[in-house]
Amino acid sequence: MIKLFDTHTHYDDRAYDDDRHELIARLLSGNVAGFIAIGCNLKRSEKAVALAEKYPQVYAAVGIHPQDVNSLPPDYLRTLEKFAESEKVKAIGEIGLEYYKEYNKQQQNKIFREQLELAESLNLPVIIHSREAFADTYDILNEYTKKGMRFVCHCFSEDGEAAGKLADIGVYVSFTGAIAFEKKTEKAIEACKNVPDELLLLETDCPYLAPPPFRGKRCDSSMAWYTAQKIAQIKKKTTDEIVEMCNNNAYRFFGI
DSSP states (O other), X not given: OXXXXXXXXXXXSGGGTTTHHHHHHHHHTTTEEEEXXXXXXXXXXXXXXXXXXXXXXXXXXXXXXXXXXXXXXXXXXXXHHHHTTSTTEEEXXXXXXEOSSOOOHXXXXXXXXXXXXXXXXXXXXXXXXXXXXXXXXXXXXXXXXXXTOXXXXXXXXXXXXXXXXXXHTTOEEEXXXXXXXXXXXXXXXXXXXXXXXGGEEEOOOBTSOOOTTXXXXXXXXXXXXXXXXXXXXXXXXXXXXXXXXXXXXXXXXXXX
16 A cells, blocks of 8 residues: 655644644554654754654654744754754755745845755755745745755745746745645646656645645645645546655655
């Protein structure tokens, strides 16, 4: 049986406080091959590493989300570097730019670049958060891909043209269950079509963005199969082919 690897999860979220480890055990014994536990700040990055070290099939990413850039201690980079000493840490992230809300753009860009320099020094790939900030995000990624760095734009919500521009510089793109949301379908389909097979990843961003038929419910990694099913329709492949392809892409990207 093919199992699916979920490249972006938040199982430290309070939504899982009542059954976190029971759920993870059930997923890993079912149709989920493993997942990346994502850090968003220092506390949550530490939790992501602890979760990864508890389960052989789980890995971690550590980083500072743009919404947390204004409350960092002076030695935050050293703390992230310390977390990254774990062999289970496979990326820096999620980091990036968030222009949807009125966070300090100058500070966001400063912290974003500082973390990119850390990722480069550690030779780790980077998981990108970009919301209503594509132009600035693209310019920065274009700069750093020329240094040989690897990136994935997670929870991709831009159009086909943006997806094509990222593909041209070798940036991976990851889709959540939102690709099947009725209001976003046309835009998401065009974006998905413009992502080469070798740059495509699957994620849930759980507990958020559960795909139909689970819209509005707590999401978990098993639901990424419905996202894969939607992508299979777009790419004119079988769901198993999409899952196997995206798994291989994930293992290559993260060095697993």
